[in-house]
Amino acid sequence: MKLSALCAAAGIAFEGADTEGAGVEVTGFAIDHRKVAPGTVFGAFRGARFNGEDFIGAALQAGAAAVVCAEDAAGIEAFGDATLLTGPEPRRLFAQLAGAFFQPVPATLVAVTGTNGKTSTVELTRQLWRMAGERAASIGTLGITTSDETVSTGLTTPDVVTFLANLTGLAREGVSHVAYEASSHGLSQFRSEGPRVAAGAFTNLSRDHLDYHETMEAYFDAKMRLFDEVVVDEGTAVVWADDPWSDKAIARAQARGLRLFTVGTKGEALRLERRTPGTLGQQLEVEYEGRMHKVELPLIGAYQAANALVAAGLVLATGGDAARVFDAMKRLVTVRGRLERAAITGAGAPVYVDYAHTPDALEAAIAALRPHVAQAGRLIVVFGAGGDRDTGKRAQMGRVAAEGAEVVIVTDDNPRGEEPGAIRAMVLEGCAGANAQVREIGDRRTAIGAALQEARGGDIVLVAGKGHEQGQIIGSGEGTVVLPFDDVTVSREMTGANNQEH
Numbered sequence: 001m002k003l004s005a006l007c008a009a010a011g012i013a014f015e016g017a018d019t020e021g022a023g024v025e026v027t028g029f030a031i032d033h034r035k036v037a038p039g040t041v042f043g044a045f046r047g048a049r050f051n052g053e054d055f056i057g058a059a060l061q062a063g064a065a066a067v068v069c070a071e072d073a074a075g076i077e078a079f080g081d082a083t084l085l086t087g088p089e090p091r092r093l094f095a096q097l098a099g100a101f102f103q104p105v106p107a108t109l110v111a112v113t114g115t116n117g118k119t120s121t122v123e124l125t126r127q128l129w130r131m132a133g134e135r136a137a138s139i140g141t142l143g144i145t146t147s148d149e150t151v152s153t154g155l156t157t158p159d160v161v162t163f164l165a166n167l168t169g170l171a172r173e174g175v176s177h178v179a180y181e182a183s184s185h186g187l188s189q190f191r192s193e194g195p196r197v198a199a200g201a202f203t204n205l206s207r208d209h210l211d212y213h214e215t216m217e218a219y220f221d222a223k224m225r226l227f228d229e230v231v232v233d234e235g236t237a238v239v240w241a242d243d244p245w246s247d248k249a250i251a252r253a254q255a256r257g258l259r260l261f262t263v264g265t266k267g268e269a270l271r272l273e274r275r276t277p278g279t280l281g282q283q284l285e286v287e288y289e290g291r292m293h294k295v296e297l298p299l300i301g302a303y304q305a306a307n308a309l310v311a312a313g314l315v316l317a318t319g320g321d322a323a324r325v326f327d328a329m330k331r332l333v334t335v336r337g338r339l340e341r342a343a344i345t346g347a348g349a350p351v352y353v354d355y356a357h358t359p360d361a362l363e364a365a366i367a368a369l370r371p372h373v374a375q376a377g378r379l380i381v382v383f384g385a386g387g388d389r390d391t392g393k394r395a396q397m398g399r400v401a402a403e404g405a406e407v408v409i410v411t412d413d414n415p416r417g418e419e420p421g422a423i424r425a426m427v428l429e430g431c432a433g434a435n436a437q438v439r440e441i442g443d444r445r446t447a448i449g450a451a452l453q454e455a456r457g458g459d460i461v462l463v464a465g466k467g468h469e470q471g472q473i474i475g476s477g478e479g480t481v482v483l484p485f486d487d488v489t490v491s492r493e494m495t496g497a498n499n500q501e502h
């Protein structure tokens with residue numbers, strides 16, 4: 001496609017319509033100059049570690065057809081002959097242009113934002129669509145998931161080129177429905193702009209990523225770009241109504257004029273009237289369009305009910321049939337690493353692996369398991385906190401665990417560039433003063449082994465923080481190593497080891 005035609009398709013005014021640049025055939029898009037080939041449109045952005053503008057010269061030398069950058073990009077005068085597309089928000093401009101290039105895309109696209117529950121909700125949405133006979137995929141922390149496979153991208157919301165290229169790939173394979181995770185980083189960096197997003201969902205907001213956003217208000221604002229700008233004009237905002245931030249999210253959706261679809265005990269579109277926990281699942285009674293529906297959800301915990309209902313909301317809001325959706329909820333399967341039952345110890349205690357890595361998530365995971373602990377039993381929690389991430393959440397996680405569990409073992413998560421002992425000390429500070437028995441065991445495998453050894457019949461072990469992750473990240477920059485590590489596998493191995501010792 002010619003550059004001028006691409007600009008026209010994206011609705012971008014192109015000033016050099018009669019110049020040589022207009023006739024150039026665009027072959028691809030890149031945000032990393034090392035991926036530029038002849039005909040590529042290069043996006044030069046100011047980032048956290050580099051200024052992409054420093055690579056404009058190299059990109060042009062490699063044959064870039066055009067460069068998208070800020071009006072005052074470093075050294076811009078020197079590139080007078082090149083085709084430069086500038087604007088106040090170059091990342092948005094780039095996404096619009098790339099959105100016109102990467103075609104076709106799946107017809108129905110929905111996005112989920114919120115501190116916790118994005119991965120679960122997009123995956124449950126994919127499952128509901130699939131059970132309704134649609135070709136569906138989800139994109140998020142777990143990677144790109146279709147009925148056949150999951151391919152990892154390394155980020156929750158992939159970079160804009162990876163995102164759009166994959167959407168086109170999925171559409172070519174026949175996928176018509178996609179649910180993706182819109183992380184706050186992704187939203188603030190315009191990583192998923194371009195295609196039409198029919199509906200957006202907000203799950204909840206609580207402390208995380210303050211290293212990047214600094215204040216809760218800025219963090220919320222980053223998430224609300226989903227309702228302010230990403231969802232199409234006539235689109236729907238699905239909002240979990242029971243969170244302290246829900247009313248603010250509702251107000252944002254209303255200010256934009258989106259159709260509102262609220263879900264939860266305070267929800268008006270899909271109202272949760274009653275939730276009855278069972279041994280391996282729970283029964284939900286929900287009201288939708290004036291009718292009551294009984295749903296046997298085969299997942300435990302209030303938080304999983306919330307995510308499943310938001311997923312149902314997204315499917316209903318994009319034309320799903322209500323009877324089919326409520327029936328399909330019976331057959332939802334556990335999302336990898338989210339309250340996943342990994343093993344049962346020799347003494348009969350179940351071991352759950354969960355991706356809780358924020359105070360709110362840890363509280364939700366503990367609350368989910370509490371009804372399943374025997375009366376005289378104990379909840380044993382093994383967890384740590386990631387390095388090079390929000391430090392303020394660590395003590396809060398410690399407090400939540402020590403207040404909610406009987407035994408707490410503080411261990412390492414992904415230490416990254418930090419000294420692991422210092423991270424554990426910050427978590428342990430939060431544990432002080434509570435009644436729980438608290439121990440510190442740095443090595444994660446040893447810590448899991450100790451928890452399994454400790455557990456008696458009637459107890460439950462929760463291994464939190466890493467969920468589906470397949471490695472432990474140690475070090476930073478060039479010196480980073482990722483040691484193979486999977487909480488589920490290690491729990492199984494240590495169960496076997498402990499059984500042999502008995």
Ligand SMILES: CC(=O)N[C@H]1[C@@H](OP(=O)(O)OP(=O)(O)OC[C@H]2O[C@@H](n3ccc(=O)[nH]c3=O)[C@H](O)[C@@H]2O)O[C@H](CO)[C@@H](O)[C@@H]1O[C@H](C)C(=O)N[C@@H](C)C(=O)N[C@H](CCC(=O)O)C(=O)O
Pocket residue numbers: 031032033034043045046047048049050051052053055154155156157158159160183184185186189
């Ligand atoms: C803080 C952050 O979000 N960083 C991401 C972001 O980097 P950035 O825009 O700041 O880029 P930068 O590295 O400073 O470089 C600036 C620009 O120069 C370009 N460049 C750079 C070097 C070079 O030689 N040539 C070149 O062209 C880069 O491609 C980039 O466009 O864009 C990069 C390219 O897509 C990402 O790899 C990088 O993710 C880093 C590795 C990361 O760890 N991100 C995490 C925090 C993240 O995004 N997490 C969220 C949230 C997870 C959650 O919900 O909990 C996620 O969506 O995964």
Ligand SMILES: Nc1ncnc2c1ncn2[C@@H]1O[C@H](COP(=O)(O)OP(=O)(O)OP(=O)(O)O)[C@@H](O)[C@H]1O
Pocket residue numbers: 114115116117118119120121141156181203204303304306307337338339354355356357360361362364365467
């Ligand atoms: N609706 C919810 N309310 C509170 N906590 C939740 C909720 N959903 C999930 N959690 C907790 O958060 C953890 C992560 O869930 P999930 O992966 O679905 O969230 P996420 O938003 O995708 O996280 P990330 O930001 O890492 O991508 C779960 O393992 C659980 O402990």
Ligand SMILES: N[C@H](CCC[C@H](N)C(=O)O)C(=O)O
Pocket residue numbers: 156357385386387389413414465466469
């Ligand atoms: N997407 C989240 C994942 C955190 C998972 C936890 N295991 C950690 O390493 O902190 C982040 O990058 O903050």
Ligand SMILES: [Mg+2]
Pocket residue numbers: 118119120140141142156181
């Ligand atoms: Mg996620």
